[in-house]
Structure formats: structure tokens, C-alpha cells
Amino acid sequence: MTDTQSHAMPAGAADPSGFAVSIEDIEAAAARIDGYAVKTPVLRHPLLDERTGARVLLKPENLQRSGSFKFRGAFNRLNMIPPEDRPRGVVACSSGNHAQGVAASAKLLGMPATIVMPEDAPQIKLARTRGYGARVVTYDRETESRDVIARALCDESGATFVHPYNDPGVIAGQGTVGLELAAQAAALGVRLDDVLACTGGGGLASGVALALAHKTPGTCFHTAEPALFDDYKRSLESGTIRTNAVKSGSVCDALLTEAPGELGFSILRKLAGAAVTVTDDEALAAVAFAFTELKLVVEPGGAVALAALLSGKLPLEDKTVGIVLTGGNIDPQMLMTALNR
Amino acid sequence: MTDTQSHAMPAGAADPSGFAVSIEDIEAAAARIDGYAVKTPVLRHPLLDERTGARVLLKPENLQRSGSFKFRGAFNRLNMIPPEDRPRGVVACSSGNHAQGVAASAKLLGMPATIVMPEDAPQIKLARTRGYGARVVTYDRETESRDVIARALCDESGATFVHPYNDPGVIAGQGTVGLELAAQAAALGVRLDDVLACTGGGGLASGVALALAHKTPGTCFHTAEPALFDDYKRSLESGTIRTNAVKSGSVCDALLTEAPGELGFSILRKLAGAAVTVTDDEALAAVAFAFTELKLVVEPGGAVALAALLSGKLPLEDKTVGIVLTGGNIDPQMLMTALNR
Numbered sequence: 001m002t003d004t005q006s007h008a009m010p011a012g013a014a015d016p017s018g019f020a021v022s023i024e025d026i027e028a029a030a031a032r033i034d035g036y037a038v039k040t041p042v043l044r045h046p047l048l049d050e051r052t053g054a055r056v057l058l059k060p061e062n063l064q065r066s067g068s069f070k071f072r073g074a075f076n077r078l079n080m081i082p083p084e085d086r087p088r089g090v091v092a093c094s095s096g097n098h099a100q101g102v103a104a105s106a107k108l109l110g111m112p113a114t115i116v117m118p119e120d121a122p123q124i125k126l127a128r129t130r131g132y133g134a135r136v137v138t139y140d141r142e143t144e145s146r147d148v149i150a151r152a153l154c155d156e157s158g159a160t161f162v163h164p165y166n167d168p169g170v171i172a173g174q175g176t177v178g179l180e181l182a183a184q185a186a187a188l189g190v191r192l193d194d195v196l197a198c199t200g201g202g203g204l205a206s207g208v209a210l211a212l213a214h215k216t217p218g219t220c221f222h223t224a225e226p227a228l229f230d231d232y233k234r235s236l237e238s239g240t241i242r243t244n245a246v247k248s249g250s251v252c253d254a255l256l257t258e259a260p261g262e263l264g265f266s267i268l269r270k271l272a273g274a275a276v277t278v279t280d281d282e283a284l285a286a287v288a289f290a291f292t293e294l295k296l297v298v299e300p301g302g303a304v305a306l307a308a309l310l311s312g313k314l315p316l317e318d319k320t321v322g323i324v325l326t327g328g329n330i331d332p333q334m335l336m337t338a339l340n341r
Numbered sequence: 342m343t344d345t346q347s348h349a350m351p352a353g354a355a356d357p358s359g360f361a362v363s364i365e366d367i368e369a370a371a372a373r374i375d376g377y378a379v380k381t382p383v384l385r386h387p388l389l390d391e392r393t394g395a396r397v398l399l400k401p402e403n404l405q406r407s408g409s410f411k412f413r414g415a416f417n418r419l420n421m422i423p424p425e426d427r428p429r430g431v432v433a434c435s436s437g438n439h440a441q442g443v444a445a446s447a448k449l450l451g452m453p454a455t456i457v458m459p460e461d462a463p464q465i466k467l468a469r470t471r472g473y474g475a476r477v478v479t480y481d482r483e484t485e486s487r488d489v490i491a492r493a494l495c496d497e498s499g500a501t502f503v504h505p506y507n508d509p510g511v512i513a514g515q516g517t518v519g520l521e522l523a524a525q526a527a528a529l530g531v532r533l534d535d536v537l538a539c540t541g542g543g544g545l546a547s548g549v550a551l552a553l554a555h556k557t558p559g560t561c562f563h564t565a566e567p568a569l570f571d572d573y574k575r576s577l578e579s580g581t582i583r584t585n586a587v588k589s590g591s592v593c594d595a596l597l598t599e600a601p602g603e604l605g606f607s608i609l610r611k612l613a614g615a616a617v618t619v620t621d622d623e624a625l626a627a628v629a630f631a632f633t634e635l636k637l638v639v640e641p642g643g644a645v646a647l648a649a650l651l652s653g654k655l656p657l658e659d660k661t662v663g664i665v666l667t668g669g670n671i672d673p674q675m676l677m678t679a680l681n682r
Contacts, residue, residue: 041382046406062636065387124633292465295403295669297636328636332680339673 014270016213020263021168023214026175026207029076033176036108037072038064040177042184047293052309053317055190059181062298062328067128068254069177069204069326070094070101074162076173078105081160086111088158093117093146095253096125097327098164103132114153116146122253122299122331141248165203166261175207181322182215192219194314195322196276196305199223199232200255202264204326209271219322220273224308226252226280226301233275235260236268251280251334254301254327274314278307286310287330287338300334302327355611357554361604362509364555367516367548370417374517377449378413379405381518383525388634393650394658396531400522403639403669408469409595410518410545410667411435411442415503417514419446422501427452429499434458434487436594437466438668439505444473455494457487463594463640463672482589506544507602516548522663523556533560535655536663537617537646540564540573541596543605545667550612560663561614565649567593567621567642574616576601577609592621592675595642595668615655619648627651628671628679641675643668 016023043058061069078090089112092102099115106113115129119138130136137153139146154161163170178195185192195212199205202223209221223232228250234242243259250256260268278286283300286307290298298306305323309316357364384399402410419431430453433443440456447454456470460479471477478494480487495502504511519536526533536553540546543564550562564573569591575583584600591597601609619627624641627648631639639647646664650657 036387038385038387041384043382043404044379045404046377046379060636063384063386067634067636291638293408295401295408295638297632297638332677336673336677 014213016210016271019210019267021171021175021207021210021267023210025168025172026179026211029072029172030176030179032076032079033072033173036065036075039180040064042181042188045294054309055320056309057181057185057192057320057322058325059177059322060296060325061177062296062302062325066100066104067327067329068097068101068302069174070097071104072176073170073173073203074098074101075105075108077162077167077169078102078109078111080169085160088160089113090162091116091150091153091159092162092164093150094164095256096121096129097254097329099125099129099134100132100329102162103129103134106134107132114159116150116153120248122329122334124331125329128329165201166263168263171203171207171263173207174204175211177204177324178208178211179215182212185216185322190320192216192322193319194220194222194316196222196224196308197324198255198301198304198326199225199260200257201261202232202268203261204324205272206264206267208324210267213271221271222274222276222314223268223272224276224278224305226250226255226283226304227277229256230277231257231259232268233277235265236272236275239269241265252283252301252304254299255304276308276313278304278311278313281341282307282311284338284341287335288341290325291335291339296325297328297330298325299327299330355554357551357612360551360608362512362516362548362551362608364551366509366513367520367552370413370513371517371520373417373420374413374514377406377416380521381405383522383529386635395650396661397650398522398526398533398661398663399666400518400663401637401666402518403637403643403666407441407445408668408670409438409442409643410515411438412445413517414511414514414544415439415442416446416449418503418508418510419443419450419452421510426501429501430454431503432457432491432494432500433503433505434491435505436597437462437470438595438670440466440470440475441473441670443503444470444475447475448473455500457491457494461589463670463675465672466670469670506542507604509604512544512548512604514548515545516552518545518665519549519552520556523553526557526663531661533557533663534660535561535563535657537563537565537649538665539596539642539645539667540566540601541598542602543573543609544602545665546613547605547608549665551608554612562612563615563617563655564609564613565617565619565646567591567596567624567645568618570597571618572598572600573609574618576606577613577616580610582606593624593642593645595640596645617649617654619645619652619654622682623648623652625679625682628676629682631666632676632680637666638669638671639666640668640671641679
């Protein structure tokens, strides 16, 4: 039961050193992406504060280059590929946001990119990935293994495989979100009580939790994920990696991973506070709220942390709360579904 | 020809003093709205820079309380009403954004508000104005005079009339957009070459032009408006106020004023550089670009300055350009119209 107990400790109480990713890695990533990634602002909105009773700091990574935080990890990781390997390019698997992050990064670095994407990925994500000049190979999420396809592509071309989350370079890049958020909160003169970010494989969440544990050690970091894909919640509660029973069926297409990544889990089991889940309806309500009230375009998977806040999953009244909006690559039809709920 | 010549001078060359609104008025407005209005950030997006060849600083007033910059002017003006007059409330005429700004301000100050709105105003604007607790009186844009209706309402109740643009207190409030933009550009270490904002009656544009003329005197300020409602362009070119031939018929519902306001025109004829017009299709293309690429919800009238930039109406390559996005209160159907162009 030691794992469960250490998980239940407030974030920041655990020692944030000794992981596969260090704060120096995150700071090095920040230097690499500087001038390429958008330093997203912290947004405040009185209506959000009134509605929740909290002081909410939004970190809108939907405003990031490529439309999600994924550019940070991808650009950092691609920059770590030795010059002699770069001409052979990169291969990635992604439902669409890592795809765009890798494709946009590869384009900037002049590297060829091949992305393995589910054939039911949102049209906007398929089109935008191709728009960055990447080659897209589609597969059937229910019957084919994207890993097998990706491995064959790498064997064929000698390309570097860029994992969407189980890679220290990727996690370090995503951790720059936490680094910026901690600095921006400090500049505003506020102390972050709680921060929520979503988990698919946990690359973003683990990077952010690590950065916060170093830079604002009293802050509690919590994960948020779709109720149907609650692998992180069950894994954190049990202390071992648990998989999801299903492979599709949530509107949160960006978060439909099979299980926590080993690296992300090894970090979050020490540094995460609560593990919150939200229903698809709660995610869509958050998408609609972001559109109508905040005037921000957020996709369902990108709105899960906001959904957790809006639906009162944690007692955050009178707290200063950071919410990461992770992506905005939403098909117009999905937005209409959210608005017509 | 003196007027045309002084208009043709680069902004900043003219003396920005001696107007009905002073920089001290704008600074006093900034102090009044502090803690109530959102201090909107300056947003950068690499794609926008790549697409235009300019260094673009977006000032997203769609992220403002009430969904547009109008809250600034309304809240400032309402705060200037003597305490003894406040219980009798305020009356305003508006196609919807000033309506919401006044209604939201009145709610915060505990004052009753009655808003005269065209019956063809976007549903979202009618609903949101009522949502702030205001009484809404609708009229027919083609056959009725909103001014006559508003005057009768004021005579009846003793309420204070709050003009959407021809009021020094309103202009001073809107000018805080320029004050913030100048300070934010300075903090980023950049010098604004050009700034574009839209004009309806010219309250925002004149306030911003004034603030910039004082705070960043080398910056050229330009107006942008719908091609069908080019009253500012014709007025600035002729040196006298010209009216529009039509009263409706553009998707830019926020900008369908009859003519420049006298106060705004008296300022802009001295301080404005170019007067740019955009077609409805260009405005809708900018709405779609903001949604798809910038992940921002912007209404057509709020996207007119962005449309002017994107459609290359001015030679802005290699320039540092400030673009004010003025509002985000768009009906979902109008967004779909923009996305399906």
C-alpha cells in the first residue's frame, strides 16, 4: 500500500528529483523551443471566477503553434536528434495533435515526417497534418496496431521514432508549460494552490507536475481524463499501470490512449494529487463554455481539465487554480454538437 | 484642402492635445476599470507572421468581459455618473456589444439598465444582454429611430443616456485598449509601426489613436470598416462627416452606424493614417482564419482589422503591426457561414 499512500500525499511533498526527466531537461527544452513555440499567456476571465468561486489562471495551449501543446515536446525532441540522423526523418503515431506537433516541427527543421494516424481521426487533424507537408499513413484503431506499422516504417527508412509521451525529450518539452505557468503566476503575484491538466499517456501531465514540483513546491497537481478512459485514475489508485477496456467511443479523441506511459506514470505516481474523470457531456459543456463565454476554440480532449473545474469535481472554491487548455483542433461539426447539447 | 493634408500626415506627427478627450482622461479610465475589465494579453502567432510577413501583435478584446471592448467604455462612463443619479439607471442604444458592455457594467454597479436594440440583432447578443439583467426594447432598423425611442425612455425614467461612441467618457474607456497595447509592446521590446482597429462610430478607434499618439508617437494608426459602410473613409477623405447610404446588409453587425461620431471624427481626422475597407467576404475569411488557425472566436465586425491585414490592404510587410480584435459575440450559424465559405 506504500504506493497508494505516497500518491495520496499532497504534491510537492514528494521529492521531485531522481526521475528520468530532470528540471534541467525542462529548462533546456525551454531554451530549445524559445522563438519557435508560442509563449502562451495566462488568461483570466471574471465570469470563470464568478462561476467557480476560484481564482482561475487559464494556460491556453490551444493558442500554441500547431493548435496544441504537442508542438513543445515534438520540437524539443526533434532538436535532440543528432544531425547525421536528421535526413532520414521521423515517424510518429498520433490521433492528431502530436501528429501536427511533429509535422510542424519537422517542417521547421527541414526533416521528412511520416505520421501514423487512426482513419477515424478528426478531419481537421488529418488535413492539418498533411498541410505541414507530412506523409500520413492511416490505420484502423480496432483491428490494426499503430506500433507495428510505425516500427515497419522506421525499419524501412532509418527514421527516428518519436513517441507521443513515453520519451524523456517529449516530456521535458511538455514540461515547459508548467515552467511558464509557474513563472507567470509568480509575475502576477499569486501562489498556485492547484493545477489541473489532462492525461492521455501522461506526457504533458508528468512534465507539468515535475516543473511545478520544482518551481512552486506547495502547488497540488491533479490529472483529468475522460470517464471511459480512466486508466490514469485506476493506475494511480492501484499503484500499477492499468489499461482501458475500450479503444474508442469518447469525443475526447486526443486522450484515447491504451494505458499510462511508463515514464509519465513513474512521475505522476509520486507527484499527482487527485485523479479526476469527466463524462463526455461534461467535456462538451466545457467546449461550449469556452466558445460562448471565453471566446476560445477548444477541442473536447483539450477541455477536460476545464470540465473538471466547471463540474465541481474538486473542492477548489477560494483557491488559485491553474487550468491547462491543451488543444483547439476541433471539427466544426463537433463544436456544433457541443453548442447544441 | 488643409483637412485632407493633415489627415494624410503620418499619425503621431499631429499634436494629440486639445481634443475633447485627453490622455489624462484615458489614464483615469484605466484606473476606474482596473480589477473589473480584463487586461487582455498581446497574442503572437507564428502562422500569422508567416502568412503576412509582418510581426503581428493581436490585442484580443473578444476575450474582454462581455465579449468585446465595449465593457471598457461603458464601465468607465457609468462610474462617472453622480451617485445621486445612479438609482434612475441608464439607457443605451446598441446592436449588441455596447448593449452587453452597459448591461454588464450596470449589473456590477447595481444600476437598472434599458437597452434599445435592433430586432435583427444577433440572437446571442439579445440573449446575453438580457442575461446581464437588462431590459431590452427592440426596434425596426429600417423604419424606427432608436434615438427617439431612447430619448423617450430617458424622459420617462430620468435615466442617464450612454451613447455608444459620441461621449468623452466612453472614448476614454475604449482608449485604454491603446494604453495597454503601447505598454505591452514596450514590455516586449518592440516598436509598433502600425496599428489597425475597426470603426463603427469611431469610439474605439479615436480612443486608441489618442492613446498611441501620446504613448508611442511614431506609430501610424489606421481605421478599418466594412466596404458597404465606408463612412469613415469617405469622411476622412473629404474632411467632413459623410453618412452611409444603407442601414443594414453587412455581416459586420457591430459596425453598421449611420455616420462617424462627431467626437471620434474630430480626433481621427487629425490622428488617423489610412482608412481601409474590407468586403463581407474578407471579414468572414478573417473569422474563419481566427477560428481555424488562431483558435479565437471572433465576430465579423470584430475581425475587420484582421481582415484588412490578411487581405493585404496596406503594405505592412516587415512591419510590427498591432491588430485589435474587437469582439467575439458571434452566432454559431454565422460562424458556420464563415467556415463554409
